[in-house]
Amino acid sequence: MLTDWINEGNIELIPYVKNWRDAVETAVRPLITTKAVEQRYLDAIFTLHEQIGPYYVLGEGIAMPHARPEEGVNKTALSLLIISGGVEFGSEENDPVYIVFALSAIDSHSHIDMIAGLSHLFCDDQKINQLKNATSKLEVLEIIRQF
Template sequence: MLTDWINEHNIRIIEHTDNWQSAVALAVQPLIDVGAVESRYLQAIYDMHREIGPYYVLGEGIAMPHARPEEGVIHTALSLVIVSGGVTFNSEENDPVYIIFALAAIDSHSHIEMIASLSHLFCDDEVVEKLRGCRSKQEVLQTIRQY
């Protein structure tokens, strides 16, 4: 379940952020804080974005920034930022982004259940819309509890 990974300590709800870099930094910071990733993990995401574009914008309004395990992942973890006003990631078809799940995976298979839960959530437009409108951490946890 996503609530095995997402809790009050790794959820941020903000109204606005200046750019995609600050949005990604806000999402990755809880992973750094709990020791799931080294600080260089954030730079690896920035570097990949510059090289190949917003590869982690998965659909309309949803992003899942991540980098390769060897870029500083210590253990698998997840965090969530909701940007109520949205933020541009330069992903033409999917901007603005409102929901940002930062993912750290220790390898290519240990996080499969987490990804499966996230994909179920992403496919439910009603839940995505509800999540986008959440204004409290408790509301977020209630919304994702079924996944």
Template sequence: MLSNIINENLIRLKISANDWEDAVRKSASALLENGKITAPYIDAMIDTAKEVGPYIVITKHVALPHARPEAGAKEIAIGIATLDPPIEFGNSSNDPVKYVFSLSAVDQNTHLQAMSELAELLGEEDFYSILDKAESADEIMDYIKAYEA
């Protein structure tokens, strides 16, 4: 399923960001530019993280920004961004963040299968090596497709 909601156009490599907000904006911009979300959805991602804290840092070096569907999700999708250099998000256990997976979920249920598959993928050390070394989005998509097969 991941290869159905992630594509080369949603992957950004070696993004430079000033702070965690900039990292979220730049990583989610791929979703915006490809019609998966509206601009207010990105603002909602940031506002939610400000209100609730750095809960979006879900494991070591990984952030999963998202917002409520009604904030502007148009289609289920996941954008992937690698940060260079890594950025502090304020989660002492899992900072700095090197990988941002921006989620657009259109309702409370359709993304659950995708989240389950993403969680499995995030358990693969090889995946992080690919993210670190990839020079193109194709390399990451090839890994995801091979992993699914």
């Protein structure tokens, strides 16, 4: 279940951010704080974005910034940022982004269950819309508890 990974401590709801960099930094911050990743993990995401574009914008309004395990991952973890005003990531088809799941994976298989839960959530337009419009961490937890 996604609630094995997401809790009140790694959910943030904010009205807006200045740009995609601030969104990614805000989303990854809980992973740095809990030492799931090192600062260089965030730097790697920024570098990749600048090199190849917003590779982690997965669908309309949804991003999942991540980098390779060797870029400073200490443990598999997930955090969630909801930006009610949305932010442009430079993904023509999927901007603005409102929901940002920051993911760190220690290897290529430890996060399979997490990804399965996320993919079910991403396919449920009604739940994604509810997440986008959530106003409290408890409301967010109620929505993701189903996945």
